[in-house]
Amino acid sequence: MRLSSITSPAKALFASLALTAFMACGVPVTPPVTITPVAPQVPAVKSLPKGAEQISFNDPAYASRVMRGAAATSGPISASPATVDFGVVRPHSVVEGTIRLSNASSQAIFIEKATPSCTCTTVDMVGKQIPAQGSIDMPMSMKTNDAIGAKVAKVDLVFRGIPTPLSVTYKAEVAFIVRASPPFVDMTTADLSGKIELDPAKLRGTYKVQADDRKPFRVLSIDNQPASIDGFDPAKDAPRSEYTINYDFTTTPDASIPRWIIVETDRDDCPLVDLRVRHPATRYVPTIPFEQFRAAAGATSPNAAGEFSILLKKFAGRVLAVQSGDARFKITETSQTSDESGMLMRVGFSIDPALRGSYLFPVKFTVQAPSLEGAAPNSPVQGDLFVYGLVR
Template identity: 30%
Template sequence: MEEAASRARFLDGPQFMIPPPQEGNGQAVRMLRSHYRRPRRRRVRNGLVIEAYGTLLIKEPRMSERTPISLLSREFPHVGGHVCGHVCGRVCGRVCGQVRGQVRGHVGTWLRAVCGLVSLMAMVVVVGACDQSAGNGGAAAANRASPTADEAKATGAKSAEPAVGAQAAAPASAGGSSATSEDGSVDGPPPIELDPPLLDFGILPPSVAKEGTVRLVNKGNKELEVLTVQPSCKCTTIDDISGKKIPVGGSIELRATMKSQSAPGKKSADIKILIDGYSQVIPLQLKQEVSLPVRVSPSYLNVVKGQPTTGRIVIESIDKQPFTVCAIGGKKPNLIGFDSAKDAPRNQYLLDWDFDRDFAPGEAKRYWLMETDRADCPLVDIFVRHESTVVLPRGISPTEYRHTFGRLEQGGTYDFVLDLTKIGADEKIVAAASASSAAKVELISAVLEGEVMHVALRVVPNPDTLGLTWIPFTVYSSTGRQADQAVWGQYVPKGLTGCYGR
């Protein structure tokens, strides 16, 4: 049975709970706790799985929600018999046997009595399920066992497992064997196959949009209509295919564009597709990885309180070309197994970092900047997750926190756009100010588009500014609110290529 099979829990009647052992019983208590915390699974026929893990769960491929046992037994009559024989005989018996074998004395007597009571309650509940299965589920089982002539013709008189990405379409496509809700819709997924089942946009540079296409193939025996399509994230835009019909055996295309985030790292999203007449949506997964030409893994340092303050990072070029790590944080990098005086450049390095050694007390920036000799990637920023690097919102919320101008020659200016949300109807951006003596940040314009204010800014460095430069700045609104941000990069002498080291 597929891992994606959903679970249904016994909600009617008592839960099959094993009381925890009492403290003070030493080794036996520890052994019992270890035993009950380990999931124990037993597979039986017809796709049913019984799990003993404190409470008993049942897993059925055709059940999509947590369902009372009364409804479960009506829809799947084979469940009651299996529960009677398997749960009472195997689960309760096995647990009681473990108790008898591991615990002695008064504690053991108490636990054996509890096991007997649990077994009795299990039999009461599941016998009721058996009776209801015989009364209400027999006809449903007979109908499922004997497909109609139209069904046999449509399926070629053979059954098949749903293809990957088809979202378990086969049961719903049979034309009446699936449960229906009060509004007449099929309580299950539609017979749609996604081709491909996953949109993988691969490795993208920051803030770049890429388009992908997926085909929705109708694997059923009737025409299907798309009701709506909804992405889960604002980073994704899609074609509006609502109202389009998919003929039997035919397909339609859905184009989706996903914009990469500004910060390096992995990103996932999904698109939910709802088909007329079916209660379950079809999820289309999307994923991407944002990276510069030189990638670091992991892409950040997690040095918040309670986390390790030392570690290692893999630095590698995506195109496998050799490069040089010139400096990191303006200092010589601690590369394991590499001597820059003797060894030739590589396409991969292992960096040893120590937060207390590499960062001066109270001077940790939000990003740790690494310099390389690659013209297409002179700077690589590594996010530093620490209490001192948290940006506290002051009413106006930036959509992005990563702003870099990379490498510029001495005296060069840089224009960029800061997007802000939560702007009032009559609120305006009136000023910008830098908190660094190395450069100024000037306000060029501010344009409101929908709910986002696009604020154009310009970095103007001092004539003598060189090396890695961190420029905190603040944007002010007409109501006195503000947004604190930072922009960074490296200024080098004119005409310099390769490493600068500062």
């Protein structure tokens, strides 16, 4: 097995995400890959990866989608807006814009530090000065990764002679072009004490799958089985941009309830859509600070290798081993890099040549850190990450 470390700053932009089908149980596991820690690196965004989308809220065509927050102040310095919300953006997009820094004092003020909260954010303001009774523009950019959901980046500015830092924030909701609504299937209810229990009436229901760009597409399978689509016959009807899909777990044993439902589509830019299944049997108690509990390996052709990445948030320890929990998948390589947001792990794996369709398998991480909730300092802790993908 090959061991490597990330040396290219651009690799630190990979992150994790998301989609999975049903879990295989009772299969033998492959030997773990042990990890040799590497020195932390702090990469910066130099350029856009090939095919990345770049968006600017300074572009009039995009401005209507952006919500600008009120100004923030630190002494005589104000930032306007203090928070920029880009709304819904795609994975691997770059959003950018300009925030105006104003100085209400009678003398110029220098910017001594401009510290992003993660390497997904780029800003170059150190050493610049804001003129007395004047203002300057601060360009910023934020790159989204594989992780689906809310994305927040912050930059802390420190000014010479001003003790209190000033913070500005970028926000975005990262989502694939095809989405499920709601993004989960909830079969639970809470009693008066707050205890979560199964609600048998919710074992059967529907959810929608829709394309944000309204382009027609086809649903090819649900968890590798033919889809039950309300009011649609794939043999007769033309593709649509939205479907209502039926689910029924009334006769499914608890042990066979999937953690996620995986919808396969015919779109190359979004071959899989996942829905979290909320059921007492699928409850997950995290022991490792993964950014998400699932990671996307994407679609591959037969006999090709898979790869995923995952961020361990605010993690200052070591990853000791990575082990597949399914004999059809074998961990072949790992690499890691660290910055203020945590440790980013990239993991490569081989796939059984006979496998076709969507898949989900657990990957067990063994880590060690000075401080992890519920664990003694520097004691080994294990936790599962669920990896999804597609072979076709």
